[in-house]
Amino acid sequence: MTVEGRCAPRFAAVRRLLAERLASGADVGASVCVIRDGDVLVDLWGGLADAERGIPWTADTLVNTYSLTKTMTALVALALVDRGALDPDAPVAEYWPEFAAAGKQDVLVRHVLGHTSGVCTWADPISLPELYDARAAAAKLAAQPPRWTPGDGSGYQAINHGHLVGEIVRRITGRSLGTVLREEFCAPAGADYWLGAPDDVHPRVAALVAAPPPAGAPRATGLAAEVLGNPVVPPSITGTRPFLAAEIGGMNGQGNARSVAELQSVVSHGGVRDGHRFLSEDVLERIFDVQSSGVDRVLGVPLRFGLGYALPAPAAMPAVPRGRVCWWTGFGGSVVVNDLDRRLTVAYVMNRLHRPLIGAPNATAYLDAVYAAADR
Structure with missing residues (x-):
């Protein structure tokens, strides 16, 4: 070892x-x-x-980063905000007209980026093959009503977050979320991170070691069970070709700590990495616009969400310091922290899940x- x-x-x-x-x-x-x-x-x-x-x-080993993937999805959304193509305060339906159905005409882009949209999962059961078809899965989300008044607190979009943001990205750019991430961030940064991994990446992906069931802990119920189990995505699935090829912007990015840090350090370093400007300092300040602060309806812990990232929340994640800091974690314990005060990015990824x-x-x-x- x-x-x-x-x-x-x-x-x-x-x-x-x-x-x-x-x-x-x-x-x-x-x-x-x-x-x-x-x-x-x-x-x-x-x-x-x-x-x-x-x-x-x-x-060059890679591993599924689970929900840490959402920080990469945030980079793409922030880039569109930066160039004026996406307005966080505009209705989602301005870019994706079908999304206005079933009472969602008042869901704003910032509600989606801050997990306060009320659209935290699919209303009906969805299968793994359906999950992999990003456009069809997004269409299902567009047709259903919100679970609560949009903007009224957070309900973590555990699995469907990338379908929501990804469809907005596709409507604006004509390209998929993974394509924009690769062309506008990964390639210029030389970062070995993939959302929709090609065939030749597959042999480098680590096999996950499942976390044992928590001793004595109650099983998820209510909204948490609906969100986290629709669909069930067992760790064994994450090494299969259909999963790796899909673009699930909420949970199936493949990378290592180096590639995660290379990309996310754009945020902690004023929008610049190796002399290349990816984001403006002005758009980075938008990350700290608090979208919600309180106990998340799905995760059941007190969280503060900004625009695309979580903000320091000592009761839930005391290891993340206060200040101009944004972060998120992935199932099993992968984590990235962008500390703008210290010009510091920390990334950790692994295959044994906790x-x-x-x-x-x-x-x-x-x-x-x-x-x-x-x-x-």
Whole structure:
């Protein structure tokens, strides 16, 4: 379980943490990256990409990042806002007329980006093949009513978030969400991140290790069960070709900590990465427009959502510091934090899944170690 890569001396504790967690089995395979002031200070990886077959995690191993994918979807939306093609305060139906059906004429773009749309899942059961057809799945969402008054608090769009934002993107650009992300962010940044992975990426994708059921914890009920189980997406599915080829902008991006940090550091570094301007500083300030603050209807924890990202919420994720900071996590504990005050981005992804959905101990451990070093 050798840890490979590079690490600035002040972040030696992060290397030790990764080595300890790999040795104990808390992580099976993982990567961690820290970018500060434009410099890659930590780029580490280790363990196994496939525990059953003994395949090592290498520099170019990728893994499903689950809901961390939503931060990539946010980059695309912010780029459209930046160029004046998308107005957060406009009705979604201005760009996607069919969405006005069933009483959704007052759902604004910012409601979708901030998880306050009231359209947090499909009204009827949806199958995995239907989920993979982004346009058809979006059409189903357009036809149904909201579950509550749009803008009245958040209800996490766990699975369908990318279908909602992606259809808006397609109506404006004529291109799919994954295509825009690849052409306007991944390619210019040289980032090995994929939403809709081609065939040749498949062999590099790590096999997930499912989280054990939480001992004594009650099963999800009510709206949480409806959202998180429609459809059920077992970890075993995430390594199949249909899943990898689909563009599910809420949950099926494939990347590693390096590619996640390379892309998201655009946010923490004033919109610029390696001399290329991706976003203006003005549009980055829109991230901090609070869309909701309170207990999320689906996740059941107190969260603050801005435009496309969560904002510091100490009761739910104490490892994320206060300030001009935006973040999100993925099922199993993957996490990215963009700290504009420190010009710092931290990313961690792994294949062994942990619980709970928010505040998983693996994410907390790495964030604590990075910030302890960064603030010395």
